[in-house]
Amino acid sequence: MSETRVERKERTRRAILDAALDLCEDSSLVALSLRQVAKEVGIVPTAFYRHFESIEALGLALVDESFVSLRAMLRDVRRGDGAVDGFAGIADSSVRILVDHVHRQRQHFRFIARERAAGPPSVRDAIRHEIELCERELATDLARLPGTEQWSGEDLRVLSNLIVTAMVATAESILAATGRPDVERQLAENARTQLRMVLVGAMRWRSRS
Amino acid sequence: MSETRVERKERTRRAILDAALDLCEDSSLVALSLRQVAKEVGIVPTAFYRHFESIEALGLALVDESFVSLRAMLRDVRRGDGAVDGFAGIADSSVRILVDHVHRQRQHFRFIARERAAGPPSVRDAIRHEIELCERELATDLARLPGTEQWSGEDLRVLSNLIVTAMVATAESILAATGRPDVERQLAENARTQLRMVLVGAMRWRSRS
DNA sequence: GTAGTGGGTGCACAGTCGTTCACTGAATAC
DNA sequence: GTATTCAGTGAACGACTGTGCACCCACTAC
Structure with missing residues (x-):
């Protein structure tokens, strides 16, 4: 289980990408909030920053x-x-x-x-x-x-x-x-x-x- | 000046349309807020409803x-x-x-x-x-x-x-x-x-x- | 001249927003 | 076994969101 740490991070990253893809399905990136994404993923808003520095990134x-x-x-x-x-x-x-x-x-x-x-x-x-x-x-x-x-x-x-x-x-x-x-x-x-x-x-x- | 009343209304309506066109220029309607539009036009947010029932309208x-x-x-x-x-x-x-x-x-x-x-x-x-x-x-x-x-x-x-x-x-x-x-x-x-x-x-x- | 209409105001509300900060605790390196 | 790293936490901030409500007063209809 030496990879467990990075694996977990990658899994969360994927979850964020998927959630964003879902959430802006019928609006747009420019209308997507960091907090929505975080809630959808099941993490606290600030944890988002561990993976991306902004919605734009x-x-x-x-x-x-x-x-x-x-x-x-x-x-x-x-x-x-x-x-x-x-x-x-x-x-x-x-x-x-x-x-x-x-x-x-x-x-x-x-x-x-x-x-x-x-x-x-x-x-x-x-x-x-x-x-x-x-x-x-x-x-x-x-x-x-x-x-x-x-x-x-x-x-x-x-x-x-x-x-x-x-x-x-x-x-x-x-x-x-x-x-x-x-x-x-x-x-x-x-x-x-x-x-x-x-x-x-x-x-x-x-x-x- | 019998038309002044409707003229004024039309003028504000136009101002709202123009402001909206300006403000969503580099984002989108779905990221446009009623308050932004109102501020740009120079009216109070609730006055927006006198002209449109929503941003979508x-x-x-x-x-x-x-x-x-x-x-x-x-x-x-x-x-x-x-x-x-x-x-x-x-x-x-x-x-x-x-x-x-x-x-x-x-x-x-x-x-x-x-x-x-x-x-x-x-x-x-x-x-x-x-x-x-x-x-x-x-x-x-x-x-x-x-x-x-x-x-x-x-x-x-x-x-x-x-x-x-x-x-x-x-x-x-x-x-x-x-x-x-x-x-x-x-x-x-x-x-x-x-x-x-x-x-x-x-x-x-x-x-x- | 008087009553009424309606565009615009001002306040208040409960939410949501991005971002800060100090923190925890389990997986890691050594 | 101990020290360290770091994804995720939780509270707090000031700003912004849509909307409801009571109000005002210039213009309008009659």
Whole structure:
């Protein structure tokens, strides 16, 4: 039991992160109080400081954690499990994976969607930065797609940004539609169509020389 | 001076709306207190209730007001002032108008972007509903574009959703880049490219029979 | 001219907020 | 076996929260 001390600390830390994720589910980090979190966790308010120096610092930790989930999704998309060949196949597989991950990591995706626009400035910046990294990753993937050989790096980034934006929006819609499976199905179908439209458009695109 | 009484009331109401818009600029409605607003306006907290029954009701009023701005923008886009013919011309003119309106109605656009994801549930719903109406409007506009004659209504809605999503994202980026004109210019340029890409793709699209 | 309306006031209430400080006691290091 | 470290405690602080109530008085309707 040599690790018991640090284990306990880690357990409390996790409990704080989970409680915060729960409590700001339908408001925001900026409306989250240290005391609420402490009560939810079952510790005294001052004990919070043993783990985070402020709610904002907690928020940054949640950003890190949430993007681990999001990157896991990107990895799956890249692997393209069960993808049929062609743009339609890529679109179908990608959207399926997106929907799946959004359901399994509801709170993380919801957290990102919310705090991206409403969090404390430092949290907003951190999220913006992470999303930019995702766009860069996607851009290098797109460069491997047939038909993009002569694209400029700039155009690849712009297309990537468009796709990420559309998929973030899809994730948000799905989160808002939780509990209405028919609406969800329709949203997924729409996302598939959008992705195909964009890829079809991309196929016809030529970067300005 | 027969109107002085109602005029005064309206003036205070406006002051409350403006103060709220100011105060939640870098947090959110859910973190806005009635007392802050009252202090900013220069009235006693209880006087707030003469105008709104809660912060949430205030939020719904701000949604209405903000979408007046947004609809004014859509009207301008539809009018297409100074648009050259062709998709590139439409894209250029539309993005120019978007950037212009975002600057002129900074707070309204920022409010929508923020509360759409982080506001009280009723406010989120109201915004979602308004955006859906905008998408419908845009869909009927798109139906008048050459090349979309045989599109299904469903596909028009999906394309419209994609465009609105991309433009909302552009607006958010521009708001986040305030004070860095070079970044802003780049964002506008990217938005133009995205819009062209989407329209080029749309031209090649055929709805499934 | 008089009665009434209603926006704004001032006080009070019971809570909650973040943060301080001195503390306890069990797991740790040596 | 003893000394130390440190996650968690509990009371206390001054400030802020939403809301209820009685009140005032300029403007309004008649």
